[in-house]
Amino acid sequence: MADTVWKVVGYDSTTQIFSRTISSGLLSVPEMKTLLQRLASTHLSADEILQASLRKNAKCYAAHLEITVSHSRGLPMLLTQGTDVHYVATIASSN
Numbered sequence: 001m002a003d004t005v006w007k008v009v010g011y012d013s014t015t016q017i018f019s020r021t022i023s024s025g026l027l028s029v030p031e032m033k034t035l036l037q038r039l040a041s042t043h044l045s046a047d048e049i050l051q052a053s054l055r056k057n058a059k060c061y062a063a064h065l066e067i068t069v070s071h072s073r074g075l076p077m078l079l080t081q082g083t084d085v086h087y088v089a090t091i092a093s094s095n
Contacts (some may be wrong), residue, residue: 003094006032006073010039010087017085024091029069029076036080036087037065043085 006027010018018039027035041049044064051062066081078089 002034004091005094006089007092008032008035008039008087008089010085012085018087023094032078032089033067036067036078038091039087040065040080040085042083043082051070 004024006022006024007022008018008022009016019072041052041064044052048062048064051060052064052066054061068079068081070077070079072090075091077091080087
C-alpha cells in the first residue's frame with residue numbers, strides 16, 4: 001500500500017495562496033480540522049474569531065471556522081467555510 005499524505009491548499013477566491021504536503025501519519029482528521037481552523041483564522045478579524053467561537057445557537061454566531069467533511073474515493077476531504085479565503089485538505093498517495 002502506498003504511503004499517504006495530506007495535501008493542504010489555501011485559496012483567496014480562485015487564486016492559490018498556500019500549498020503544503022504533510023505525511024498523513026503526522027495529523028489525524030481531528031488534528032487536521034484544527035490546523036485548517038488555525039489557517040483560516042489568520043484571515044479573520046478578532047471580532048470574527050470571537051463570533052466563530054460562540055455556540056452555534058448564539059445570536060451572534062458566525063460559521064467562519066466551520067469545517068465541512070466529505071469523502072472522495074473513500075478518503076476524507078476537509079474544507080473550511082470561508083467566503084473568499086478558504087482551505088482544503090485531502091488525503092492522497094505520496095507517489
